[in-house]
Amino acid sequence: HTLCVCRDPPPRAPGACRPTKEEKVCLNLGSYNYLGFADDWKVTCKKDVMRVVQSYPVAMCSSFAQGGYTAMHEALERRVAGYVGKPAAMIFNMGYATNFLGIPALIGKGCLILSDSLNHTSIVNGSRSSGATIRVFKHNDPANLEALLRQAIVQGQERTHTSWKKILIMVRGGQARVRARALCTRVHTRSVVAQRTVLYFILWVDVCVYVCTCVRARGGVAGGGHLQHGR
Template identity: 55%
Template sequence: MAKTATPAATAEGKKAAAPSKDHDVETVPLVAAFLCYFNFAILLTFGRIRDFFGWWSGYSRYKGSGKDRRPGVADMFIAWENFYTNRIYHRVQDVFNRPVASAPGARIDVIKRISTDGNKSMTWTNETQSCTNLGSYNYLGFADDWMGTCAGMVLPHVQTHTVCSNSPSAEFGTTPIHAELEKIVAEFVGKEDAIVYNMGYGTNSASIPALMGPGTLVLSDALNHTSIVNGVRASGATVSVFKHNSAKHLEVMLRTKIAAGQPRTHRPWKKIFVIVEGIYSMEGEICKLRPIVDVAKKYKAYIYVDEAHSIGALGATGRGICEYAAVDPSEIDILMGTFTKSFGGMGGYIAASKDIIAMLKHTSSGHLMGTSLAPVVAAQVLAAFKVIMGRDGTTIGATKLKALRDNSNFLRQGLMDIGMVTLGQFDSPVIPVMLYSISKIAEFNRQCLARNMAVVTVGFPATPLLLGRVRFCVSAAHTRADLEAALANLAQVAKICHIRFQKHAFG
């Protein structure tokens, strides 16, 4: 793989030097695959042996774990789930679910935990550890400068509306701040209207069933988020999965499914949707939107784009994948996004035509039955939009967007120079690095924490068995000194954990 000379090289040169890495099982280095399977074989073998002797002797610290002691009541957990939790997950659970005691800024205070029973349980201590935060979705750094950028526009709403609306949007949950937020969202993304929800995950899972149903064909990217998958399942629509980011395979699937028609009856589909994401959160890959839109338009399919990680992070003015890919928002039927990544808040939105939004307000369960977005959070998101758009009278928003882009590219190039296998493209603030083996996942996380770096590692069953990884999330609030220090430490950790697979066959 060609590389630029230094992390400070131009973005254009770096983009040309770093094509997207494939991340199928077939691309896993043979040494990494062997070690991964070998690790699991050891864990499975000795775990089963210990379970047998525990059963035979009548003594085991996991005796009765997962069993329901009431006569005639089925066990809650299946045998494999119980075994995996007891014999595998407990060995590494110290690197997951770390509690924190501060705002998720460029630095974060991690609460120290101890275990006195071999990691079966973790006990919080009263001590914290200040770490460089490389795991939170604080893309534009509002968690760091909130008092200076947003507090003045947010705090008055705490006194006016308190913290919770105590009602769904369809009842008494809509305030002027919600209406203003929906208006500015629609304006920002270039659509006629918008609707906001109290949860990003729920935005997809509650909106998709209202938009799709039996007789609908959904073409879903193979790496779409779980919220999309569960939303489509709940809708009753027929789902076909196309190869990740492949407009060519999408066209093959569309042509085949349209020709075949609905299952059993072979009647024409009532409507067809193509669903993709702006940035894929576990891969750091940016959607190839232009060719996908062209294919969808050719076959008269609606286009649904999830911008959870791309809105406020991609594009010269932060307007997401449409701006970044030079696709007019009018070509996209439905734009979805969340407020948890770039806006320092929570919740999500759907932006579309006035007719579609009106329909969602009459049929979407998230709007009709879910408590509305807290007014104070709506005020925070609105304030963030104003900063990003420069309506606060400053250039803070533009500075944040540039800093995020520069920091993302600097860290990605640095990781590549170390020799780590990185996924995704330049300009993405999500940078996954492949670790493969569960033993490397645990040791990498522990070594990073020992060097005051807080990172998020992910493994099976959240990823396929061979595709464990660490996911770095970059922030505009990171300084160049933060990232240089992080790269120096990561170079040491990569050497210890043997994950420099771009330079050495054995890592």
């Protein structure tokens, strides 16, 4: 990536930048375009991009349930599921919504969530909105998780002490070392390619739901004119 160098502002104009004609090649750490796909899309996939944009809207403007679901979404979900070796996959258009809306669909009142202390805010808020009881365990501390799990199983639900309808363990991925049924999330990873690699190395974990992002791997282009004319 090429960066235009800006010098320090002059004393008489605090807060301003004085751009120069100097350029410097550097790594792009200021956006999600880690792999550079937003830069070379005209070389690698211009024809496919133009074909899709001419056939489908750029944004669906509604949820899947309200008509915002196309054959392209279905094909992508099938491909992702096959790539990571799972029976099915769901594609959301927003990472926060994936957790915030997905967790209440999996669990509710009368259930228990054991949540990693380093879980993302979307998981925390999704857990709260589910109505389930939440208990937090220390990150990467299986002993602490096991103690909470044993206590929860023995004591059951609060007040009634009946068995929990479901117990869901939600683990922050990447460094997780938990032998249990879990919802494992990996947010800060570069691509689905990384997810398949990870799955090979955590086969001993019974992961019932695995959440990952595509945003770091795909390129995005804004501006109708630029996209239409391929500039």
